[in-house]
Amino acid sequence: MDTIIKSLKFDEKGLIPAVVQDWKDNAVLMVAYMNKEAVKRTLKTKKATFWSRSRQSFWVKGESSGNIQKVKEFYYDCDGDCILIKVQQIGGAACHTGHRSCFFTKVTSAGNTKTVGKKLFDPEKVYKKTK
16 A cells, blocks of 8 residues: 555645546546545545545545445556546435536536536435524
């Protein structure tokens, strides 16, 4: 595992971007950040684990929502500055908004935006948010 960590180039904050992709249909589900410990935890547990820049803490994808990401394949690019994780998305939605993918806003040829895909869950109910 140390060899893998040494092959990666973390930024000045100790982070590296990780693109998360569905292992069956290659849909890009989300992008998050990892530090060295998140990489180690992900490789060890086979559960996608990231570093939350806003909360300054680790988070295992799905620990709150049940929308777990089981790691099937782990790659890094030729420069070692970006990770690609192919996952089995359990629970359907990777996005905290309830969509399958975080990439549900499409820019049209007219320069407008359009929401594509439907929500798979209501985040207010899943995360028990209060107004």
